[in-house]
Amino acid sequence: MSRETRAERAPRSERTGNEVARKLRADGGEQLATADGDIETAIRENHPALITYITAGDPSLEDTKAYVEALDRGGADLIELGLPFSEPTAEGPTIQAAINRALDAGTTPAQFFDLVDELETEAPLLVMTYYNMILQYGPSEASRASKAGAAKPQNKPDVRPFVERAADAGLSGIIVPDLPAEEADPLRDACDDHDIDLVFIVAPTTEGERLDRIMSRVSGFAYVQARLGTTGARADVSNATHDSLARLAGYDVPKAVGFGVSEGDHAAEIVAAGADGVIVGSALVDIIADHGAGDAPAAAELEAKARELKQGARRGREEAPEPEQP
């Protein structure tokens, strides 16, 4: 397979999500990967992968649609869409501002899923959101009643309605920045039932037993957090990135590095250090922030930026130690 060209795949909307042999992930169990889901396929076939993030609804859902299509054209191999939550504690100022713009525009989970229904990208889509948004999706009458001050008891919140809707919309994966592996069993189970990947973040502080625990639960790819702190474009690649990739080298899961990646040269350096992909968010959100709603040049700039990043990643592969082969 030529890794220079984009893999020939049906558009996302025509693929069935269910061609995945599940991996055994029980503690101590082995990974018996026999086939990959959309996400691993996209990463391996387009290695090294470019993964892009933008916030849905920033500055409007119509614009988001155009931006996603532009990123898809520009060479993004996976696209993360942020579903905005009012308390984005893992984000730096850039994405906080994007989330505020999306919330000010009135973006709701229902509209978010409608947008995903409409999108026909080649790149598989993931949703990135905070755990409370997943818990509250599909509110019951009981919880409404309780909010109005009426009698308890209310229903306990449940992750399943969200995951069902995500599967319905054709989303391939979910990333939840405030859900560590220790709390993830309910969501992990629901995702398994719907063949959706659940991506976990590996931080510079993640080591030993906890690293094993995360790597035994992750699917799709491991999101390698390049540095401590919050999201936001940076001028360099941190040393922590190299350390993290070295620690992860023995695990048979694709590794993608995010937090601070903003330029093609960063992408090259990260891929050269052994990553299977790079994740870029704030640098794209910066472009969106510079333009108003309905501004066509924004899409063109996003497409060009994606191209630069993808080329950087490819450059890095030339110097890479031993690209992982399927």
Add this chain to the structure above:
Amino acid sequence: MSNTESDHADASADQANRKRTFGDYGGQYVPEALMPALQELEDAYERYVLENEDGFMDEFSERMRDFGGRPTPLQHADRLSERYDRDIYLKREDLVHGGAHKLNNALGQVLLAKYMGKERIIAETGAGQHGTATAMAAAHLDMPCEIYMGRTDVNRQRPNVYRMRMNGAAVNPVEAGSGTLKEAINETLRDWATTVENTHYVIGSVVGPHPFPRLVRDFQSVIGAEAREQIQEQAGRLPDSVVACAGGGSNTMGAFHEFVPDESVDLYAVEAGGSSLKIDEEEGVAPNSATLSTGTDGVLHGALTKLLQTDDGQIVESHSVSAGLDYAGVGPELSRLVETGRVTPTSVDDEAALNGFHRLSNLEGIIPALESSHALGYLEENHEELGDLVVVNVSGRGDKDLETVLEETEKRDLEAAPDVEVFDA
């Protein structure tokens, strides 16, 4: 340690303390980068707090005595007792150094950070009470300290900003959102996610991810431990009820914890009813902070607990005349105790709290914090159901609130207010 395996029905109290949850509430919903720090903190909590390793708890008690002014009195309130025709005792946390119960927790955590070898302290603050307590504790124990405070709160709580700076703390205004406590917590979490390797986050109430709700409760439980002994000495028996205000719920859990096993003692958590108990979904605003009374289950700031939120799961802006109660979440253990029926959630509105403020000032010569005034407002409205022997936690003193009270009093026709005309220019 495995977190789920210790879930036996007959777990000892000690084992229970190591659990991540209270029923379904609690947990550790935080970014991965913070998990190792929470594990380190769990470990330190078990060794130093639960097992008194290296005499940690002895040093904590000594410092709370010499620096903090503990024990605080349990005082028979003669005129309130007469007014309500039953015995009312006040637990005088307003007499703790700094003017509120907040030091119990702040000193405990700063000392713990020191035992853990941390080099820097950060904390959020709403009204500035927890920030000042943390700044005092950090100065006392010689630790560098930075406080995050929402812009709105910085502007309306200037004296506390100065107090923190006098004690050598840096105060970082947070511009995001409505510029109150919720945003301050968000920003402190972001700092911690960056500096976690050498920094301890002194969280200000029984909120946040495990082990904070237990840790803070244990440092605050001295309130109820003292009160329980004092009431038996002074009144010869346990009280019929204990009443405390609840924001995040640290003075509440502090006052209740030792009484939880005493089934004859009713526990009342009084929340801020603000101006109304109804959420405005369109605007994303709750004109109250009555989380236990009206909230729904969700995840905020690291814990599953009761929240003020929209149907979609966005957290709404809360409101109260008292900045210290103005929070859309509440401690997970209180959510659990309300769920099991052990704690009764109640609320009184801004006006009842203001009247409570004036009444205690007038009748007893004690100016209470506006937060504590909610407990006193509840006493006025519902004393008949509280039994013959009542303990009310006066969580803090009200000097910090004088400006707010004057302003709010002028706006209303308060039955308990004195003539404030003398203050007009």
